[in-house]
Amino acid sequence: MERTQRFRMTPARREALWAYGLISPWIIGFLIFTVAPMVTSFAMAFMEYNVIQPARWIGGANYRNLTIDPLFWQSVKVTFTFAGMSLIPSLAAGLVLAMLLNAEIPGLSVWRTLYYLPSIIQGVPVAILWGFVFNKRFGVLNWALALFGIKGPGWLASPQWALPALAIMSLWGVGGGMILYLAGLQGVPTTLYDAAKVDGANGWHRFWKVTLPMISPVIFYNLVMGTIGTFQYFTNAYVMTDGGPDYATWFYNLYLYRNAFYYSKMGYASALAWVLFLFVLLLTLLIFKSSAAWVYYEGQLKGGRG
Amino acid sequence: MYRQAGLSRRHFIELCAAGAGAALLAACAPKATPAPKEAPAGEAAPAEKKAEAPKAAEGQKVLIFVGFGTGTSESQIAEETALVEECNETLADQGITAELMVTPHEEHLAKFSAMLAAGTPPDIVMPIGVGGVAELYDTDAWLDLQPMIERDQYDMSDFYGSTVTLHTYSKGTLGLPMAVYPSFMYYNKELFEKASVDEIPHAWDDGNWTFDKLVEVGRQLTLDSSGNSADQTGFDPTDIVQWGYDESWMDFAGLSRQFGATSATGISDDYKTSLFDDPAYASRAQWMSDAIWKHNFVASAEMAQEAFSLAGDPFSSGMVAMWHCHTWMMGQTYAELTFDWDLGAMPKGPTGVVSAQVDADTFVMAAAGKQQDAAWEVAKWCCSPGILERFALTWGSVPARLSGKEIFLQTLKEKFPGVDEQVLLTAIDYGDVPNHEAWKPQPAKVGDAVGAAMDRVLLGKERDCAVIMQELDKTVQGYLDEYWAQKG
């Protein structure tokens, strides 16, 4: 009789091996490029570190200090206000746009390119461009408002209007979400729509009962990504307003960056980063938990992730 | 629907491998030794000499980091590169090669800190102002040059006296003076002519030129769209097309010296107390605020954004009659101004003080740099007579060498005929030592707080500057206390 000392390859084990084999490049990269630096930054949060001299252990002092730091609370206020102003409108706008484009109208590729065009041009030149768009006198926005008889405010020069200005700017990138929604919408089989029509469903019901569930994975993705991105907002504030005027656009990530490199307080910056991280993680977990109720996957494994 | 080809998996893997391989090859393709691309204008060195310069790998490579101050525009880089090439030819026999590394100014700290943290700091940072030195002063990033100065018996007598002290700190002498940027009054001659107003004095000790007179002249030179000046009835302060005066690019605490403040930083000499509760600061801020909101001859923040953002600076927009600023623009931009302009002196403050803050640029060496002797040779070359002037002129400044005065005056006369360069030189004597950019605890945080206070003045949210200064004083004192608590 053979002694079977070999490792038995059950179907379940084979499946697990395949899974881990496929994600192994990511795991390696994760360990090297993410885990190690994350652990380092976690440790740095308990130290005083100006990047140049050796770090000094100070325990939880950084975390204690941020609770009484007025600049910290200002950055929280600014970031939350911005999230409120821009997250939901951006998500909705992308979906509405995608639905319009999906309606079998002529010139689809042209429209799609036109709306995606703004998202293609990114980075510092865009921020500079928008700095001029918001100019009170010769900016495009106020020019357009003047066509309707509205006298536009000073936007980036005004403490009240600087943040709304940035929120408007974030809507400009609506094409990014639109692309994904479109791809999702085009994956919805027309047979479903046909069947629904046969059953007497009108447009609104078709949208609610067929479209939304079928693209819910895309909505989920955009929601998670949008949330994370909004709370990490940085480049535009950095280039256009640098936190001003009078701390009106003092974003969390901007304050973090200043601490890391201008105030030479890398330890404090790390603490700020971990607070943000834990908060966004919590928020994302909430979204995930809720997803079981509204996200529908056609290709979902039984007992798998939802 | 799908093929079941026996070799499909192998094909797939082969394809991926080929793609990945090609990509990696592209990434890892060996690069030619970097050679400067910009053909320097007027390069004197003959071509043969270049072939004899030692290969970078053999000799000592000194890395010069540009980005802490000016020097990052394309034309400046071209001139700096040419100078570095000359340096390499001169130092070739010592086996030293210098290399330029340019970083956009906005991100210089992130890049520099990363390099330092990885243990690969640049050897020299140049140009760097007093403020730049202050950014990392507390981290002991900069090398004390005094030992090397004494060892080589470096002659410091040729530098403007005040400039040497600007770079001397309790931690040592951190840099050799290279460039000085005095400040003074630019004024638009055409606007004065059109309004039939007498030009402002060029003499720095003119007793009649006071801040009150500045208000008067400023109002005469501020016009609304109907041509009314600010001192006439019917003047519409919401529709101004030309302003009499601007000083928005100047450091506030430095400006306060004009009204008798003792410290150009707003901090006491022992770094423990905020001096912003001193009435001199409040009265200087109040003068600024009244100039905008009461007398209407200075642009508010919103007006400035509308009118000046494209021109780059208020004066070159042609809409400001008098502008208090440093020499910065005279390096490149002001050669292209389309109107007649000249330089004038700053007025006397209410306590009898005439003050015009200066900036000063130098080079510093990283304390953690690996080849300090080689870097010192390069630095000395850059500061030598004849060479230092060329750097200073590229950066838009006055060379810090007294012997460089002639070259400087000549260049100025050629570039800006009709401009009284004597004003500029005399201005150096009225500079602020200790400097407004000098180190203070938590320099960036304090700077942010002062900037926010200035925002409030320029936005007009609060017209009583005593209130603004009180808040500023409290905030700054908090930062100072925080700093000393950490130290202790």
Next chain:
Amino acid sequence: MGSEAGLFARQTETATIRSRRIFGLRPGEFLRKLLIEALLVLGAVAVLLPLVWMLSTSLKTMGQVGVYPIQWMPDPVMWSNYPEALSTIDFALYTWNTVKVTFAGMAGVLISCSLAAYGFSRFRAPGLNVMFLLLLSTIMLPSQVTLIPVYIMFSKLKWVDTLKPLIIPSFFGNPYDIFLLRQFFMTIPLEMDDAARIDGCNPLQTFWHVIVPMAKPALGTVAIFHFMYGWNDFFNPLIYLHHRENWTLALGLQGFRQVYSTDTNLLMAASFVAALPCILLFFFAQRRFIQGVVISGVKG
């Protein structure tokens, strides 16, 4: 699927009124599409206005840029701005560097992320869900704090001042694209996988023959997104590339900014040229990839 029967009282059109058809459509249909087109035009104008300003500015002299009221037509039209902008900075070199980074990165991302997403979406394994959560969590940590440790690591590898730190990490997957692809893979019905398995395909073959063809829109999207990201990435090249010979385009565009002023017209011209490859790529790629295969019910 037919379960909504009986919930709706409205009847579908049974009596088709033989009315006039406009462009082959019934009036209601035509009106609807007209309305949609009108909305789209309005939206497009709003969205494109800043870009039009950008183009207009790129053809002006600096003196004309800030003129009020806005002059949309430059006068004179400074076509020379473009050659001037392109020669002010070493445009060709920067573009070539950027091409290397972007294309290599695209290859890396497509390979590693699609395989990983396949693993996350089509398999069960102990701890896989935890892995996925870890994946997502990596997006949430602000990059500023991992910057220094990662830089130190690359510095020790002597990869600083080369293009390697910008390319190699993409071969190890990145969480954004893995997440995106996983979501898309999960919309593909499992029956197709099962059919393939029954026919004897191993998982990689299933991946290649089943998943990849059906996920073409998603894969195309990921490729395009990564292209945009690599093309426009500013901060990573800033930190890792020392000598200007190695600079990418996003970094090189900073050459138009001086400490106290910006050549706005030249910067706009250069930015437009820099964005052209992305625009063209998108326009042509969308026909091939994203113009999706609408599955009209033929499943297997």
